[in-house]
Amino acid sequence: MSAASPLRVVCLVPSWTETLIEAGVNVVGRTRYCVHPADRVSTIPVVGGTKDVNWEKVAAQTPDMVVFDQEENTQAMADSCPYPWVATNVTSVQAMPAALEQLAKALNCDALLHMAERYRAALAAPVSRSGRQLPLLSDKHNSSLSVLNDDRPLLYLIWRKPYMTVGTDTFIHSLFTHLGLPLITPGERYPEVDENWLVQHKPVLLCASEPYPFAGKLNAVKDELQLDALLIDGEPLCWYGIRSLRFLESLQSS
Known part of the structure; x- marks a missing residue:
């Protein structure tokens, strides 16, 4: 070879x-x-x-x-x-x-x-269960990082109108589980999330930068859903291969 x-x-x-x-x-x-x-x-x-x-x-x-x-x-x-x-x-x-x-x-x-x-x-390599290790992005409408320290579940949003998340049989969900930060989800693959489900679970929203561009729309999301939300870089979490590898390796030195 x-x-x-x-x-x-x-x-x-x-x-x-x-x-x-x-x-x-x-x-x-x-x-x-x-x-x-x-x-x-x-x-x-x-x-x-x-x-x-x-x-x-x-x-x-x-x-x-x-x-x-x-x-x-x-x-x-x-x-x-x-x-x-x-x-x-x-x-x-x-x-x-x-x-x-x-x-x-x-x-x-x-x-x-x-x-x-x-x-x-x-x-x-060992990982510490800490939401602050996630690749969060700066946004003036981000909720306080303290929301990652309470007992509310995390919901990862990939789309808006309709709101969609990642299910259990996805790379992103498996990566969060590996980090000790399991995501809440209403189903497998890429399910839609309805208002009744959100009212019941009251999650902290992780709004990804892709495939839907949540940057610049975080305040609208918070107003629509009446939930805390943070903007997160989706690329290290869904671009498997070298990009996700570098993210995992960066956690070892953090």
Whole structure:
């Protein structure tokens, strides 16, 4: 195995695009949502999105391999792929080492194996149950950080109109559970949250910066739901691969 893969790779998974570039993989095609690292992806052609792909644009990049993920992409995309492909299935933080090893084998890349080892070490390191370790963002309408110290449950919001959260079978939920900060949820995957449920549970809202841009809308959310709320950086919590790895490693030195 070489330290960096010589293969020409089209990656249709934003988290993996960033990770593969960090590992030295030759990424020659990406989705429009693959925005990290910004200084590198700007020169990589866009061949579609996470739910659609233009195979003519892919063909122009003469790839040796296409990278999918079962949640990010559709089965139809994989079925129509005219090139060798690999598909991960990342639904939890615990699945990350195996997923990195899967990609390392498919792409012949030692650097990804090293990331898998780093991920195992990060997951094995002790963590302290503290909401202040979360990647909170500055916002003049943030509630006091003291709300993280009381007994109210935490609700992670990813969308507004309708309000939606993350369920138990998601990477984000598994990461919070690993940190000893389990999230409250009304169901699996990405359920909507209704007013009656909110009145009953009275959670502290963690309003993510993505996929819905809660920045600048925090005061409106607090007024609508009459709950305490904090703005949180969603990228370290849902961009699995190198971004979530760096977040976990940062906790070891904090």
